[in-house]
Amino acid sequence: MNEYGHEEVRGLPGRLPPGETLLWQGSPDWRRLARDAFHTYLVAAYFGVLLVWAVIDAVSPGGAASPIGIAATGAVAVAGLGLLYGLAWLSARTTVYSITSKRVVLRFGIALPKCVNLPFAQVGDARLAVNKDGTGDIALAMTAKVLGYAALWPHARPWQLAKPEPMMRALPDVASVAALLADACAKAVPGGRRLAVTEDVADFGPAVAA
Incomplete structure (x- = not known):
């Protein structure tokens, strides 16, 4: 796990060794990333409640809210959401997920790119x-130590702080x-089997046990 200022191969720390092939590369959908990782819907709802409350207070007899205050709250909401959406867009743009015949590689980082080999x-x-729109997340529980939660975020399973995934x-x-990914794991790991997918949870189980 290292940081790279220059990529010889997009999304990878270097050229793949003989016998290893690149099977897939992709990046997050930035709108879904904004919603799920940067919680833009929750932030929008929060400011929406503040604005509604301020408007109700402004039109009520003796209310303390003023048009200037309402406008200021709206401006802060727009600026805050714009910042979060911008960060989500940059994060998605600078992230490349790769699956090879031997590993998963996460390349991410807006200011300091990192490559994490799994x-x-x-x-x-x-x-x-899996979300209703077909987008979704794949979390990997590792048997070896990886980067800390803060270093991985937003590419870490939520709330798994003690043992980041x-x-x-x-x-x-x-x-x-x-x-x-399941097929690649089954071929790479002796005695492996394909990934069994249920409604919204997929578990490698013994297929990829170290």
Whole structure:
């Protein structure tokens, strides 16, 4: 796991060694990333409640809210949401997820790009979450130590602070990516089997046990 100022191969720390092939590359959908990782819907709802409350207070007898205050709240809301959407767009633009025949590679970082290598042999299990629009996330529970939660974020499974799980977030057509990943793991790990996908959770189980 290292940081790279220059990429010889997009999304990878270098050229793949003999016998390893690149199977897939993709990036997060920035709108879904904004919603799920940067919580833009919650922030918008929060400011919406503030604005409604301020308007009600302004039109009520003896209310303390003023048009200037309402306008200022609206301006802060627009600026805050604009910043969050901008960060989500930049994060998606600078993120490349790669699946090879041997590993998963996460390249991310707006200011300081990082490449995180996740060999299949060190993946304990994987979990798939699918949204109604077909986008979704694939979280990988590792048997070896990885970067801390803060260093991985937003490419980490939410709330797994003690033992961070790297996660490919907001993937378009995530089910197809999960199937490809399962097939690659089954071929790379002795005794492996394909990923079993239920309603919204996928588990490698013994297929990728170290």
